[in-house]
Amino acid sequence: MVAHQINCCNSRLLNKVLVSHQSPDGTNFNNEGCITLSVDMTTQNNIDKPVANPGDHLANERTFLAWIRTSIALMGFGFVVVKFSLFIRQLALILPGKVVLPTKGYSSEIGILLVAIGAAMALLSFFRYRSTEKQLLDHAYKPSFLLSVFLTASILVISALLIYYLLPSI
Numbered sequence: 001m002v003a004h005q006i007n008c009c010n011s012r013l014l015n016k017v018l019v020s021h022q023s024p025d026g027t028n029f030n031n032e033g034c035i036t037l038s039v040d041m042t043t044q045n046n047i048d049k050p051v052a053n054p055g056d057h058l059a060n061e062r063t064f065l066a067w068i069r070t071s072i073a074l075m076g077f078g079f080v081v082v083k084f085s086l087f088i089r090q091l092a093l094i095l096p097g098k099v100v101l102p103t104k105g106y107s108s109e110i111g112i113l114l115v116a117i118g119a120a121m122a123l124l125s126f127f128r129y130r131s132t133e134k135q136l137l138d139h140a141y142k143p144s145f146l147l148s149v150f151l152t153a154s155i156l157v158i159s160a161l162l163i164y165y166l167l168p169s170i
Contacts, residue, residue: 052137060132067125067147071118078114081107106165110158117154124150 085107124147135141 052139056136056141057133060129060136063132064125064129067128068122070151071122071125073118074121075115075118078111078116078118080111081114082111085111106161110161110165113161114158117158121147121151121154 085105128144128147131144132141
């Protein structure tokens with residue numbers, strides 16, 4: 001711990017105050033016949049927790065907002081997929097002639113799955129944002145790939161389902 005020594009020496013001719021540094025082994029530089037007062041010039045908070053970098057917090061917020069935009073896009077795409085099957089059914093009723101509709105389509109299930117994945121991603125991104133914020137404040141940041149792995153696996157599953165769904169129409 002860094003401390004400064006304030007040595008007050010009284011003499012008949014001169015009152016003076018000397019400021020000196022305490023060495024690590026505890027010896028004082030100016031202690032001959034003087035009253036020595038040790039003053040701690042630092043606080044425990046300043047030693048353990050330096051001031052946080054605002055750029056890190058702003059980057060954390062930008063990342064959170066990017067995840068939120070991605071989750072909104074997934075939910076929007078899921079909504080479009082669900083409504084597209086409804087649109088095809090309505091279109092078949094309006095068009096003259098006989099329109100063959102698939103007996104069982106999976107677009108509703110796939111769309112609902114996309115909306116659910118988007119909602120889960122929004123929730124996980126919030127928890128990740130709060131966790132990263134706490135780690136930044138504690139100066140103990142540890143990267144986590146849970147959200148990235150979740151999103152990648154979800155997109156791969158949805159892609160496989162869409163490919164399976166679209167293959168018979170080729």
